[in-house]
Amino acid sequence: MGRHREATSWTRPLQLATAAYLLLAALVELVTNALFETRPAIERSLRASNPDLGGDQLRDSVSVGYVSSWLLVAAVVAGAAVLAFGAYRGWRWVFWVNLVVLLVGAVQLLTNVLALICPATQIQPPAAIAVELVLSLVAVGMLVWFILAAARYGPWAMRRPGAP
Secondary structure, eight states, rough: OOOOOOOOTTHHHHHHHHHHHHHHHHHHHHHHHHHHOHHHHHHHHHHHHOOOOOOOHHHHHHHHHHHHHHHHHHHHHHHHHHHHHHHHHHOOHHHHHHHHHHHHHHHHHHHHHHHHHHHGGGGSSSHHHHHHHHHHHHHHHHHHHHHHHHHHHGGGGBBBOOOO
16 A cells, blocks of 8 residues: 555665664674673772772672673574664665664763763773774664655655655
8 A cells, every 4th residue: 555665776775784783883892892791901990999898899780791791692682683674685674773873872972972081980992992983873874764754755765655
């Protein structure tokens, strides 16, 4: 009925760029977690941000932080893979979820800048934070593209039949 849409010149590039961005962001998350989210790094960060933590509290916090970081990375990688596949396939609902993901990535621009300003309490080194800052800038650009595509054509820059 009214659900069919026609691709535009923006449709496939937007879908492929979104899938590539999501897979790259997931890969960066996985690599930086493997390289830098170590127990000693988490302990150093916790000591810097809360010097009053004692032995058992510190050990427990480090263990919880380490396990939590890997659970979060597993969820991010799995979610990114599903959303990247959905972008590649052009699933309409994925467009809206990816819009929210890009909005979160754009907000991370501010958190990454703040992390670079205060590196002593960060687990990751400044170079890794800078890579994530670049990904945040890409997210801002992609977000603008998403908004323009939706406003001009509709989800995935696909227009209704007969629309200009």
